[in-house]
Amino acid sequence: MKLYRLHKKQKLPISKETAWLFLSDPKNLKVITPDYMSFNIISGADKPMYAGQIIQYIVTPVLGIKTKWVTEITHLVEQHYFVDEQRFGPYALWHHKHFLKEIDGGIEMEDIIDYKLPFGVIGQLVQPLLVKPKLNEIFEYRKHKLETLFGSYKP
Template sequence: MPKIELKTKIKADRKVVFDLSRSIDLHKISTKHTNEEAIAGKTSGLIGMDESVTWRAKHFGIYQELTSKITEFNRPIFFVDEMVKGAFKEFKHEHYFTQLNNGTLMTDIFEYNSPFGVLGKIADKLFLKKYMIDLLTERNRVVKEFAESKKWKEILTE
């Protein structure tokens, strides 16, 4: 099972970073290049425990749908989303938020299993793992950009 771990230092309050990371609206912004849209479940605002969202996006030239559900949640320390239905055989995405003196360390741990057995494993090595790293890195870049500026106030309403 491929495992991706990314760490992003963000000069912002942990609660802001946590909430931006679970924002459906910010996720849409970070995935503009895939035409991603939330089409079922929680389709805007902040997703929480036991809530799910179904995304429709274009990856590798094909529109796909993926449903994930929040299965663990402890604001503002961590949350976990797991695939319920979609192109992967399975995936689990853990999000951790550690308070630092000058902000937050956001850690993503993304584990997945590709479908199609041996062909899936070959795809992982050839392009899929890098593709997923790039998607997560862009998402984290957008979270950081919004958290470190006043832009977060456009997404998170008190």
């Protein structure tokens, strides 16, 4: 089974504290997810983020197929990073690291996602045709949404 990686960086003209308050609130995941995905949190978003937190949601990533996804916040250092891992969902493995770093005039957000697809060779065939483009589309939406909310970074 092949391991894939998606690596994204974005700079925003906001403080680390502002970025952390927004990104560490599970309810804001809906705000930065494309509407067509019908993202809906079922449970786990009623408290500020903490290590061990389980978040359950329904999402419709492709072809109108509703998928239940359960993630756990496995690691967290306030205002620096957190890690979410899929416990149940569409991937054979999903490990998503979120880092925040102060830079001149704002912050740099870095996302590193390591994932495996189910279904062996079929999953590997679908990766470049469907999964990789869909993940890039979702993160491009997120980038534009965050710029709409917080402004564009200008060094």
